[in-house]
Amino acid sequence: MKIVLKQDVEKLGVEGEIKEVKNGYALNFLIPQKLAVPATKKEIEKAQKMQTEVKKRKKLALQDDKELAKKLNKQKIKILVKTNEEGILFGSVTTKNIAKEIKNQNKIEIDDKIISLPKSIKKTGNYQIKLKFAPEITADIKLQVIKK
Secondary structure (H helix, E strand, O other): OEEEEOOOEOOOEOOOOEEEOOHHHHHHHHOOOOOEEEOOHHHHHHHHHHHHHHHHHHHHHHHHHHHHHHHHOOOEEEEEEOEOOOOEEEEEEOHHHHHHHHHHHHOOOOOHHHEEOOOOEEEOEEEEEEEEEEOOEEEEEEEEEEEO
Protein backbone atom coordinates (compact mmCIF):
# COMPACT_ATOMS: atom_id res chain seq x y z
CA MET A 1 0.00 0.00 0.00
CA LYS A 2 1.29 3.45 -0.90
CA ILE A 3 1.17 6.06 1.86
CA VAL A 4 2.24 9.64 2.47
CA LEU A 5 3.97 10.24 5.79
CA LYS A 6 2.51 13.10 7.84
CA GLN A 7 5.33 12.96 10.44
CA ASP A 8 8.84 11.56 10.67
CA VAL A 9 8.67 7.84 11.45
CA GLU A 10 11.83 6.20 12.74
CA LYS A 11 13.29 3.58 10.38
CA LEU A 12 10.67 4.41 7.72
CA GLY A 13 11.01 7.96 6.48
CA VAL A 14 10.49 11.66 6.96
CA GLU A 15 7.46 13.90 6.78
CA GLY A 16 6.09 14.27 3.24
CA GLU A 17 7.75 11.14 1.86
CA ILE A 18 5.77 8.66 -0.22
CA LYS A 19 6.43 5.08 0.84
CA GLU A 20 5.27 1.59 -0.05
CA VAL A 21 4.45 -0.41 3.10
CA LYS A 22 2.53 -3.56 3.94
CA ASN A 23 -1.24 -3.15 4.19
CA GLY A 24 -1.40 -4.25 7.84
CA TYR A 25 1.29 -1.79 8.91
CA ALA A 26 -0.47 1.08 7.17
CA LEU A 27 -4.04 0.20 8.18
CA ASN A 28 -3.37 -0.94 11.75
CA PHE A 29 -0.63 1.45 12.84
CA LEU A 30 0.39 4.35 10.60
CA ILE A 31 -3.04 5.62 9.56
CA PRO A 32 -4.80 5.24 12.97
CA GLN A 33 -1.85 6.98 14.70
CA LYS A 34 -2.17 9.81 12.13
CA LEU A 35 1.42 9.25 11.05
CA ALA A 36 0.39 8.68 7.43
CA VAL A 37 -2.49 8.86 4.96
CA PRO A 38 -3.23 6.76 1.87
CA ALA A 39 -1.40 8.08 -1.22
CA THR A 40 -4.10 9.56 -3.43
CA LYS A 41 -3.34 12.05 -6.24
CA LYS A 42 -4.38 14.91 -3.99
CA GLU A 43 -2.21 13.68 -1.10
CA ILE A 44 0.79 13.15 -3.38
CA GLU A 45 0.53 16.78 -4.58
CA LYS A 46 0.32 17.96 -0.96
CA ALA A 47 3.32 15.77 -0.11
CA GLN A 48 5.46 17.36 -2.81
CA LYS A 49 4.68 20.84 -1.44
CA MET A 50 5.26 19.60 2.10
CA GLN A 51 8.68 18.20 1.18
CA THR A 52 9.95 21.61 0.04
CA GLU A 53 8.70 23.19 3.29
CA VAL A 54 10.30 20.42 5.35
CA LYS A 55 13.64 20.93 3.58
CA LYS A 56 13.51 24.66 4.39
CA ARG A 57 12.68 24.00 8.06
CA LYS A 58 15.43 21.41 8.41
CA LYS A 59 17.96 23.75 6.81
CA LEU A 60 17.04 26.49 9.30
CA ALA A 61 17.15 24.03 12.19
CA LEU A 62 20.58 22.86 11.06
CA GLN A 63 21.86 26.46 11.06
CA ASP A 64 20.43 26.99 14.56
CA ASP A 65 22.10 23.78 15.74
CA LYS A 66 25.45 24.94 14.33
CA GLU A 67 25.16 28.24 16.21
CA LEU A 68 24.22 26.46 19.45
CA ALA A 69 27.10 24.02 19.08
CA LYS A 70 29.48 26.94 18.55
CA LYS A 71 28.21 28.69 21.70
CA LEU A 72 28.37 25.56 23.86
CA ASN A 73 31.65 24.13 22.57
CA LYS A 74 34.36 24.14 25.29
CA GLN A 75 31.90 25.50 27.91
CA LYS A 76 32.41 24.54 31.55
CA ILE A 77 29.31 23.41 33.40
CA LYS A 78 29.33 22.99 37.18
CA ILE A 79 26.88 20.76 39.02
CA LEU A 80 26.63 20.72 42.82
CA VAL A 81 25.67 17.34 44.27
CA LYS A 82 25.32 15.62 47.62
CA THR A 83 28.05 13.08 48.26
CA ASN A 84 29.55 10.99 51.03
CA GLU A 85 33.03 11.63 52.46
CA GLU A 86 34.77 9.79 49.59
CA GLY A 87 33.08 11.92 46.93
CA ILE A 88 30.63 9.23 45.80
CA LEU A 89 27.23 10.62 44.82
CA PHE A 90 23.92 9.64 46.36
CA GLY A 91 22.50 8.63 42.97
CA SER A 92 24.10 9.81 39.73
CA VAL A 93 24.25 12.80 37.40
CA THR A 94 21.82 12.27 34.50
CA THR A 95 21.44 13.88 31.11
CA LYS A 96 18.39 15.73 32.47
CA ASN A 97 20.53 17.23 35.26
CA ILE A 98 23.10 18.37 32.72
CA ALA A 99 20.47 19.88 30.39
CA LYS A 100 18.95 21.74 33.35
CA GLU A 101 22.34 23.16 34.37
CA ILE A 102 23.12 24.23 30.80
CA LYS A 103 19.81 26.10 30.81
CA ASN A 104 20.52 27.67 34.24
CA GLN A 105 24.11 28.69 33.48
CA ASN A 106 23.90 29.64 29.78
CA LYS A 107 20.20 30.45 29.26
CA ILE A 108 20.17 27.89 26.45
CA GLU A 109 17.53 25.19 26.41
CA ILE A 110 18.57 21.88 24.89
CA ASP A 111 17.00 18.45 24.68
CA ASP A 112 18.59 15.97 27.08
CA LYS A 113 18.55 13.32 24.33
CA ILE A 114 21.45 15.00 22.52
CA ILE A 115 23.73 14.59 25.54
CA SER A 116 26.03 11.58 25.34
CA LEU A 117 27.51 10.35 28.61
CA PRO A 118 30.58 8.10 28.26
CA LYS A 119 29.65 6.30 31.48
CA SER A 120 27.43 6.78 34.50
CA ILE A 121 28.61 9.72 36.61
CA LYS A 122 28.66 8.63 40.24
CA LYS A 123 31.72 10.47 41.60
CA THR A 124 32.83 14.07 41.90
CA GLY A 125 35.38 15.19 39.34
CA ASN A 126 35.79 16.50 35.81
CA TYR A 127 34.14 14.85 32.82
CA GLN A 128 34.14 15.41 29.07
CA ILE A 129 30.58 15.37 27.66
CA LYS A 130 29.58 15.30 23.99
CA LEU A 131 26.45 17.03 22.67
CA LYS A 132 25.31 15.58 19.36
CA PHE A 133 22.91 17.98 17.60
CA ALA A 134 23.13 16.15 14.25
CA PRO A 135 25.48 13.51 12.84
CA GLU A 136 27.90 16.21 11.66
CA ILE A 137 27.23 18.83 14.37
CA THR A 138 28.68 18.16 17.82
CA ALA A 139 29.97 20.15 20.77
CA ASP A 140 32.20 19.14 23.66
CA ILE A 141 31.59 20.55 27.13
CA LYS A 142 33.50 20.12 30.34
CA LEU A 143 31.39 18.98 33.26
CA GLN A 144 32.62 19.61 36.77
CA VAL A 145 30.78 17.65 39.48
CA ILE A 146 31.32 19.36 42.84
CA LYS A 147 30.36 18.36 46.36
CA LYS A 148 27.73 20.65 47.97
